[in-house]
Amino acid sequence: MITIGKAINMGLRRALTEDPKVLVMGEDVGKLGGVFRVTENLQSEFGEDRIIDTPLAESGILGTAIGLALRGYRPVCEIQFDGFVYPAFDQITSQLAKMHSRSLGTLKLPVVVRIPYGGGIGAVEHHSESNETYFAHTAGLRVVTCSNPNDAYWMIQQAIQSDDPVIFFEPKRRYWDKAEIDEAAPSLGLHETRTVQEGNDLTLISYGPTVRTAIEVAAVCAKEGRSVEVMDLRTLSPLDLAPVFESAQKTGRVVILHEAPTFLGLGAEIASQITEECFYSLDAPVLRVGGFNVPYPPARLEEHYLPDLDRTLDAIDRAFAF
Amino acid sequence: MITIGKAINMGLRRALTEDPKVLVMGEDVGKLGGVFRVTENLQSEFGEDRIIDTPLAESGILGTAIGLALRGYRPVCEIQFDGFVYPAFDQITSQLAKMHSRSLGTLKLPVVVRIPYGGGIGAVEHHSESNETYFAHTAGLRVVTCSNPNDAYWMIQQAIQSDDPVIFFEPKRRYWDKAEIDEAAPSLGLHETRTVQEGNDLTLISYGPTVRTAIEVAAVCAKEGRSVEVMDLRTLSPLDLAPVFESAQKTGRVVILHEAPTFLGLGAEIASQITEECFYSLDAPVLRVGGFNVPYPPARLEEHYLPDLDRTLDAIDRAFAF
Amino acid sequence: MSELQLVQILSPEGELLTDPEYPLEISTEEIRALYRDLVMVRRFDVEATALQRQGELGLWAQSLGQEAAQVGSGRALIPGDYAFPTYREHGVAWAKGVPPEKLLGMYRGINHGGWNPHDNDFHLYTLVIGSQTLHATGYAMGIQRDKSNNAVIAYFGDGATSQGDVNEAFTFASVYHAPVVFFCQNNQWAISQPIESQTKVALYKRAAGFGFPGVRVDGNDVLAVLAVTRVALARARAGEGPTLIEAFTYRMGAHTTSDDPSRYRLAQELEEWKLKDPIARVKSYLTRSGLANEDFFADIEKEAEAMASKLRGDIIDAEDPYVEAIFDHVYAEPHPILEAEKNAYINYLESFAEGDMK
Amino acid sequence: MSELQLVQILSPEGELLTDPEYPLEISTEEIRALYRDLVMVRRFDVEATALQRQGELGLWAQSLGQEAAQVGSGRALIPGDYAFPTYREHGVAWAKGVPPEKLLGMYRGINHGGWNPHDNDFHLYTLVIGSQTLHATGYAMGIQRDKSNNAVIAYFGDGATSQGDVNEAFTFASVYHAPVVFFCQNNQWAISQPIESQTKVALYKRAAGFGFPGVRVDGNDVLAVLAVTRVALARARAGEGPTLIEAFTYRMGAHTTSDDPSRYRLAQELEEWKLKDPIARVKSYLTRSGLANEDFFADIEKEAEAMASKLRGDIIDAEDPYVEAIFDHVYAEPHPILEAEKNAYINYLESFAEGDMK
Numbered sequence A, B: 001m002i003t004i005g006k007a008i009n010m011g012l013r014r015a016l017t018e019d020p021k022v023l024v025m026g027e028d029v030g031k032l033g034g035v036f037r038v039t040e041n042l043q044s045e046f047g048e049d050r051i052i053d054t055p056l057a058e059s060g061i062l063g064t065a066i067g068l069a070l071r072g073y074r075p076v077c078e079i080q081f082d083g084f085v086y087p088a089f090d091q092i093t094s095q096l097a098k099m100h101s102r103s104l105g106t107l108k109l110p111v112v113v114r115i116p117y118g119g120g121i122g123a124v125e126h127h128s129e130s131n132e133t134y135f136a137h138t139a140g141l142r143v144v145t146c147s148n149p150n151d152a153y154w155m156i157q158q159a160i161q162s163d164d165p166v167i168f169f170e171p172k173r174r175y176w177d178k179a180e181i182d183e184a185a186p187s188l189g190l191h192e193t194r195t196v197q198e199g200n201d202l203t204l205i206s207y208g209p210t211v212r213t214a215i216e217v218a219a220v221c222a223k224e225g226r227s228v229e230v231m232d233l234r235t236l237s238p239l240d241l242a243p244v245f246e247s248a249q250k251t252g253r254v255v256i257l258h259e260a261p262t263f264l265g266l267g268a269e270i271a272s273q274i275t276e277e278c279f280y281s282l283d284a285p286v287l288r289v290g291g292f293n294v295p296y297p298p299a300r301l302e303e304h305y306l307p308d309l310d311r312t313l314d315a316i317d318r319a320f321a322f
Numbered sequence C, D: 001m002s003e004l005q006l007v008q009i010l011s012p013e014g015e016l017l018t019d020p021e022y023p024l025e026i027s028t029e030e031i032r033a034l035y036r037d038l039v040m041v042r043r044f045d046v047e048a049t050a051l052q053r054q055g056e057l058g059l060w061a062q063s064l065g066q067e068a069a070q071v072g073s074g075r076a077l078i079p080g081d082y083a084f085p086t087y088r089e090h091g092v093a094w095a096k097g098v099p100p101e102k103l104l105g106m107y108r109g110i111n112h113g114g115w116n117p118h119d120n121d122f123h124l125y126t127l128v129i130g131s132q133t134l135h136a137t138g139y140a141m142g143i144q145r146d147k148s149n150n151a152v153i154a155y156f157g158d159g160a161t162s163q164g165d166v167n168e169a170f171t172f173a174s175v176y177h178a179p180v181v182f183f184c185q186n187n188q189w190a191i192s193q194p195i196e197s198q199t200k201v202a203l204y205k206r207a208a209g210f211g212f213p214g215v216r217v218d219g220n221d222v223l224a225v226l227a228v229t230r231v232a233l234a235r236a237r238a239g240e241g242p243t244l245i246e247a248f249t250y251r252m253g254a255h256t257t258s259d260d261p262s263r264y265r266l267a268q269e270l271e272e273w274k275l276k277d278p279i280a281r282v283k284s285y286l287t288r289s290g291l292a293n294e295d296f297f298a299d300i301e302k303e304a305e306a307m308a309s310k311l312r313g314d315i316i317d318a319e320d321p322y323v324e325a326i327f328d329h330v331y332a333e334p335h336p337i338l339e340a341e342k343n344a345y346i347n348y349l350e351s352f353a354e355g356d357m358k
């Protein structure tokens, strides 16, 4: 049994081993192994030239990673916490995302940006944000997230192999979740949605840290006689919605669950697309369960902020009430 | 007859005259009067201490504006072009948006950030973006945009009077659009949606530069015997959707038109909310017409990128085909 | 001044030196008061650390070892001077009169900043590295426009000097001659990164390239810090623009209670810095000069214990935030959507209370 | 070196001086070649400006007056050295061998960057002020890892020095000893903002505070720029880290063709700088030393005219981009959603062609 954190560490190690062009860079990624120990022991194994401790400057990290990529390297940047990615926002949106198209396809930018995201760990401000909308809305980036150790292990490697920039969101409150991983081969491509469990009455869509919540919700619903299909998006940009549409057409009811604020959260896009594609199949509007539209609150209020089992059940009730 | 650019200039002048705490700051806002001349002649009238030419650093502009606001000033920051706001993104999202709530309401941040946005002027890269999603998704900010001189004149003043930070999007390709302005009193509050013209068959929602397109679309539709209700959102955060819901319930068909990429554009949020609120009234899914999900293309392709009359008519046809 | 020289007035052994550039007029009473400050601040920090270990705080960022840098600079401020801290300036907060228990709120997770900055001219703690240096500069620009006779002090760490914002603050402050003092506590570490990973040259030298003076002071010497900061503040008030002060000190604790420095630094280093302890040297000066006796020290210890036990009581009694706080104060002006969201959530919560839950 | 001193090898009057720190070994042929470069680059710029006025370009950013800074530094590069330009480095592009017409693509609005940077080790033009200095530093870090014997040069303006990114690049380059030369063309203006609104002190001094050397060179003296840049590049290649070169020059034209400098600067200033014209002094040196005769100059003029007329033809014949270009190359890997969006749009367009439109 391997934790998500350890699985990413193993995935990084394997990528570093297989391709000498892969680099890891960020604040405290070396000796310390990162504040979540995701890069633990990599520097002692691969040296300071490949596991690069950087000065304390996120724009600097992303900007130099871009330069390294132009020179043929494949940098994996660690952003220490979600709320500290913004100083790099210009480099990400105006350079990382646009340089390939600016060059008419001649320049490749295989940069991975790892961001531990989301709340639930009792942290201080800026350490609990779910800011995937900013990146998913930015053309030129790919955005993915994992919800379990096996995906963590494989998706980080697939992200590194991608010739496009990938924002890799890590569900920090699930870093310690354990499961077996299959080191032989990945079960899915990087940009594929997974049906976690099948059901007939309602489709519950989630990703990252709330997939576990969704599975728990489905279990409760099952006891109530409601058969819930649970889907783990995995890829936020591009979305892989074909299986979602299929599911929605089957169940006629859809609820989307994520931690990010609902206003312009991924749920808004998914709901709009489902409604357009499955208009005649829907028995209820697609409902969204997400964070409130407020800055992430202090730790002692986060259990209220985080969409949980009960709030999801409540939305499911509302979906059935239509 | 006054242009939108001039109307903002007049609104700024009036705000500067009425409240000595109002400041204008940014790159080239002084002698040059800004690259679009929106701040023309203000420095000669109000002096260099109030119309502040800044060093070339957007984070610096926003960060010092926050400090000035903490000291009791009301800074109006000009960002030269939409694509150059990103270096200030950290100051905007982590500081400007969150400081009031961080202080439990004791600190006020009456900062206005003026951003000329959108395409259509044949400009080079970074000068044509519609990046309102980033800000509308950020709790703590207010986001508005104007589509005509009278709104421009009043909304900039209302934005300055707001005790909250306001991102003020100016439709740059409409800077030269002319109309009368009523200097006596504003017709609407800052956060109110306007019904531009009434109609019964379909609701066409837009804001900023594409409101004019929407009006043209409605005229074409009228000739075809379709009565289109045109709405100008004006406020993007908070949205004022009550009149939109009412309209959707009346017409049963809604199309949303904006320049920003559709993927996680404002249209996604609006479509989701309309569907949830008006589920049983809709004869068709809410359709979105927007920019493609790509970086803004070179000038010689922008007529293809920009959602225009024909693309909107096409969407309207599709809405009626349901 | 050579790379390694720094302004010093009180040697680690407690000898009083003089620096002609930074003459310090100070009474015995003031030195005794500074000593008291140092002890109180350390005791406060020790108590907060203990509270974290006992689960009363989610996190704590110790000021251990940096008391002289903080107290010395904080005591150089006059009423109306405004301070912009990082998350570690407990000693400055103390000097500014912020009630100590208020500093614990955000570390306990009951708020993101629990005091009104205008009460004590002490801004909220800022966690995004470097941001506050720009706020300080802007505030100083406001002071200029008010034609007020005050100054601003911006605190930041050695790691922060790598951030774009800090360098932008240097530019803005310089071109506007803003009355701001940039006070960098070089505690040698930014989490696990030693100072060498941020700069190849002494930090105070950064200032010259931006057109204003930089000075390195012994950050463990409360008198030197006081003297140097006073001069810098006076310059600022006189309209002569910013100064960068590099207070050379040492983070004697972990980065925060979540950190484990044994992974990246040698215990030996800490031992060496213990010899330069900022409190010991004042005590030894006061003792050997006969300016304080055992009673004086004992009284302060007692006072510190009382403060610590009050702090403990205050924090354990601290009320948890009310749920509506999630929505309140996001905006200063009315916001119908959040209002509706709040009401919906409260109704939802009440549905449980009413036993409506399935 | 005093604030106003700068490295100079060729005086405005065309006298050859020597600078012991920057000895320049250069043949007459090389000087004649440099002269040719300068003339060609200026002629190119004049033609592009005319093309803009005639509506063939949407915008143009003139290099007028900065030819020596660009040609001198560009000619100091050896094969494999990589250059990161702003949007104005036409002279460097010339030196690097980028076909001139390619530089016009983005200004015509047919692309955002029309050449393959790897063809000539000349990166695409970067419009976001300062960003490219970090790319250059990262690229130099790559060179280090490749153990290659090359260096990188990063161009930026005086205004750019205020951006956080540029200062972060200084830090990264310094702490890693990256083989990068920071080449700042201080042309005295950032659109309407004079250099005083960015700094109170000479820009080259910025470097010392980051731990590497800075030097100010007469940016209108092609020989001095060449000499200084060669030394800096040699340092970089030798593993001695970055250098900041401030080329003191003047933007003789408007910021871009959209700008109107009469709103913010005096014509007088331009007149003074005309006396320091970078081309005139080389011509006068070549003439007065008898190293070139009228034929030489006439031949170059002719060559320049030919280049200009070819440029004009090339650009007028330049094909507009095909519609699919909006979608192609956004991603390197397949992207089904964009593929679908493209197909839908193409079908939509074809529906008009087929006369399906109402």
Ligand SMILES: Cc1ncc(C[n+]2csc(CCOP(=O)(O)OP(=O)(O)O)c2C)c(N)n1
Pocket (backbone or CB within 6 Å): A027, A056, A058, A080, A084, A087, C086, C088, C127, C128, C129, C156, C157, C158, C159, C160, C161, C187, C189, C190, C191, C251, C255
């Ligand atoms: C923009 C940003 N990036 C990263 C972090 C995470 N972080 C918190 S403290 C810290 C180190 C700060 O070092 P320094 O500036 O020397 O201050 P010190 O903690 O030593 O007082 C880091 C990297 C942050 N808070 N903000």
Ligand SMILES: Cc1ncc(C[n+]2csc(CCOP(=O)(O)OP(=O)(O)O)c2C)c(N)n1
Pocket (backbone or CB within 6 Å): B027, B056, B058, B080, B084, B087, D086, D088, D127, D128, D129, D156, D157, D158, D159, D160, D161, D187, D189, D190, D191, D251, D255
């Ligand atoms: C981040 C950013 N902000 C603003 C602009 C708009 N802008 C374009 S050029 C320019 C002035 C640049 O001055 P300088 O760095 O001196 O270069 P120069 O144009 O003189 O060569 C400005 C403000 C920009 N391109 N990027």
Ligand SMILES: [Mg+2]
Pocket (backbone or CB within 6 Å): C157, C158, C159, C185, C186, C187, C188, C189, C190, C191, C251
């Ligand atoms: Mg430190």
Ligand SMILES: [Mg+2]
Pocket (backbone or CB within 6 Å): D157, D158, D159, D185, D186, D187, D188, D189, D190, D191
């Ligand atoms: Mg310039």
